[in-house]
Amino acid sequence: MAYLLIFFPLLMAAVAALIKSNRVRPYLLPLAAVPHCVVSFVVVFNSSLADTTTWLSLDPIGKIVLLIVSTLFMFCSFYAVPYLHYRSERQNRMFVMCLLGFLGAITLVTWSQHLGLMWVAIEATTLATAPLIYFNHTRLSIEAMWKFLMIGSVGIALALLGTFFIAYSSLHAGLGATLTYGVLLQNAPLLSKIWLHAAFILLLVGYGTKMGLAPMHTWKPDAYGESPGLVGAIFAGVTTSCAFLAFLRIYHICVAAGEFAYISKLLLFMGFLSMIVAALFMIRQRDLKRMLAYSSIEHMGILIIGLGIGTPALYGTLLHIITNGLTKGVLFLSVGNIHRAYGSKNTDQVHGALRLLPLSGTMLLAAFLAITGSPPFGPFISEFAIVTGAFEGKHFFSGGLFLVLLCVVFIGMGVTVLNAVQGNVPNEVKDKMSFRDGFVNGAPVVALMILVLFLGIYIPQPLRDLINEAVLFLGGQS
């Protein structure tokens, strides 16, 4: 099953290279994504089907991330077809190939049980996504792609060094060098502490760069801002979740080694720094996509804070991977529609989106409420669980600061979003109007939003079990 899930998208990427028609090629995306999603669901909820090899197997945290990644990618692939047809003047061969190759690499991340292999897969996702940023072929997109590639590659290189340090900590303890996740977990208490600490810091910086934690976040607003909304959704929902998964495995090893007290402070510091930076830059932000990039930085901060609080907040943190990913999908896809209709993503030009694009405008507004943690949406449940965990774990200061920052973000983001959706549509936009809300570009967004709402009202039992299983796996109590 693992090979099927990993190589099927790669095979489709090869097919995409062979297809000549610019119009037919985008259909390969849903053609690969739908079976991928179906098989992923079957494998996750029917573990007997998930055969395992030495390096490939699905652990509970991998399952959660595989679910969100595959689901979000599928909805994005539905959205991609009309988008690429709308932009038919652009060659989309590279774009489609990179997206499919990316799906294969990201699946490998969720399955890998060898930290070296996981690193290779994560670096592969960086390389596959760099050309996606350049889809618009503008000077600004070149700049964004360059920054993304350089900062991302250097960050990931540090993660490789950190990975080697983990192997060295095992070698130093006289256990032989190994990078197999299961073996490292077993031997965790014996690992050489000083090398493990050094490894943790390098990996926090390395995978943190990929997640976009402050202060390594500088590439993020540029890359998210200049790439198509579709790519933004994939970055903010899929790539970041996978980078977080990679980091979660490292966290797991350190916790198993009895180092929670040491890493907790670092995590809380990095998490709050990211939230503060994001909140400050979101105030008076006029660029919608850059605003969403800062929102992504904020939510990566929230996930890291959840880990820093530890056991009481783990359930909320794992749930937040899912709710954040889905909501980011709605946000980026609806902003993508708005960007196309107005020819701008700046609130200097974008006014009255609710009138011009009733569907996308409403979705943006609803997703804004969801991502800032308003009930009755999914992120409310997960953020509430994290806050509860913070107070349960006696982190009163952290819990309080967390709530204050959520308020700042709500106000900052609210001003920008309300500016965009309310008011009158500028006349010059009304006249040239070439893009409207339709079924094909609206349905995927609405479907994602329904999922976000659904998770806010009711979390299905199998999903609840899965998350509890993952909490147990990470060493907490369910």
Add this chain to the structure above:
Amino acid sequence: MTNILNALLVVILMLNLFTLGTSRIQSIIRTVAIQGILLGILPLVAHERLTLPAILASLVAIVLKGFFIPIMMSHALRDVQIKREVEPLIGLLPSIILGALATVFALLFTSQMPLASENLSKLIVPSAIATILVGFILLTTRFKALTQVIGYLILENGIFIFGVLLMEAMPMVIEMGVLLDLFVGIFVSCIIISKINQSFSTMDTRILSSLKE
């Protein structure tokens, strides 16, 4: 064997300083190519029992780091028709001094860290860290896009040196994956450099500063 290993590592460290001390980008590329070949030889010298996978991995590293990547970079350099790194953030001589200081720092730093008691040379860990730091110096003080990519390559070379200690943890397939990622990464960077040159008629990264708050 340890003597040869130490000699190789010292040459690698000297090549590091040489990359900091020259402004001709072509010479930097040649230096890195030589460094790449030496790196590929390292695992062969470091381990007494040589397995077929280890030899294969070494060969691939030599071919990629010593030939493919440098040739690709030379092509990129020819396209953009720029020969020198003019006006780096800090001058050439100060860069060399900084590089030497970084090497000393790496030696001092590793003498503080507990090292695994294996028979291998004690120079491996400090050389790795020194090379990584030199890569960082090139990355941050040079403005030509290609020189920055070379800095990234030297950074990876440093990590590769560290990896020599951990051959048993990195099976050949995964080692190949790492090398492939490096190769594709530099390939993509070279393409971006030519795009930058087409759009901006320069490869000075200072021009890339329109995106900000």
